[in-house]
Amino acid sequence: MAGVPVVEAQVQPRLRLALATLCVTEIVSWGVTYYAFPVLLSAITADTGWSASAASAAFSLGLLVSAVAGIPVGRWLDRFGPRKVMTVGSVLAVIAMIAVASATSLLTFALAWALAGIAMSGILYPPAFAAVTGWFGPDRMRGLLVLTLVAGLSSTVFAP
Numbered sequence: 001m002a003g004v005p006v007v008e009a010q011v012q013p014r015l016r017l018a019l020a021t022l023c024v025t026e027i028v029s030w031g032v033t034y035y036a037f038p039v040l041l042s043a044i045t046a047d048t049g050w051s052a053s054a055a056s057a058a059f060s061l062g063l064l065v066s067a068v069a070g071i072p073v074g075r076w077l078d079r080f081g082p083r084k085v086m087t088v089g090s091v092l093a094v095i096a097m098i099a100v101a102s103a104t105s106l107l108t109f110a111l112a113w114a115l116a117g118i119a120m121s122g123i124l125y126p127p128a129f130a131a132v133t134g135w136f137g138p139d140r141m142r143g144l145l146v147l148t149l150v151a152g153l154s155s156t157v158f159a160p
Contacts, residue, residue: 019143022128025086026151029123031158033062034131039159043110050106058110065117067123071122082131089122125151138152 039057047053076085096119099112128147136143 015143018135019132019146022131023147023150025090026125026128026147027092027154027157029090029120030151030154032097033120033123034093034154035158037149048106048109050109054106054129055109058106061110061116062113062115062120066116067117069121072128074126076122077127077130082127082134085122085127086131089119089127092116093119093123095119141159 010031041052041055045051048055050091072091073085092115096112096116100109100116103109103112125148128151129144132143133140
């Protein structure tokens with residue numbers, strides 16, 4: 001480690017651990033809130049009697065809400081940082097997924113997906129990329145590449 005300051009040498013393992021943790025978090029976040037839906041769609045329609053189109057529309061509502069919520073979430077990222085945003089997003093995601101799973105009407109299902117959309121805007125790539133960019137600074141491309149490649153495995157894990 002010649003030429004590497006002691007402080008930087010001590011930070012590197014912490015950064016690697018933080019990045020690895022974020023990678024796992026992204027795999028699970030994408031898997032639970034996005035990739036699991038198509039896998040579970042036939043079971044949802046069989047259990048509820050709702051059409052696949054109606055259930056998919058509710059899921060699409062969540063994606064639309066996520067896009068719209070991205071604007072204020074971006075402001076919150078600037079103001080509070082990714083840790084707080086992702087923590088709140090994770091809590092909301094748990095509540096939303098419980099609501100999705102226990103919905104007894106299509107309206108409740110759609111509203112639960114709308115809440116999930118808010119959560120998705122706080123837990124998927126944008127806040128994770130903000131975290132990695134802040135942690136790695138000028139070396140952010142390496143961290144972003146690792147995060148993108150590893151989190152991309154979510155579709156393999158959750159939608160076999």
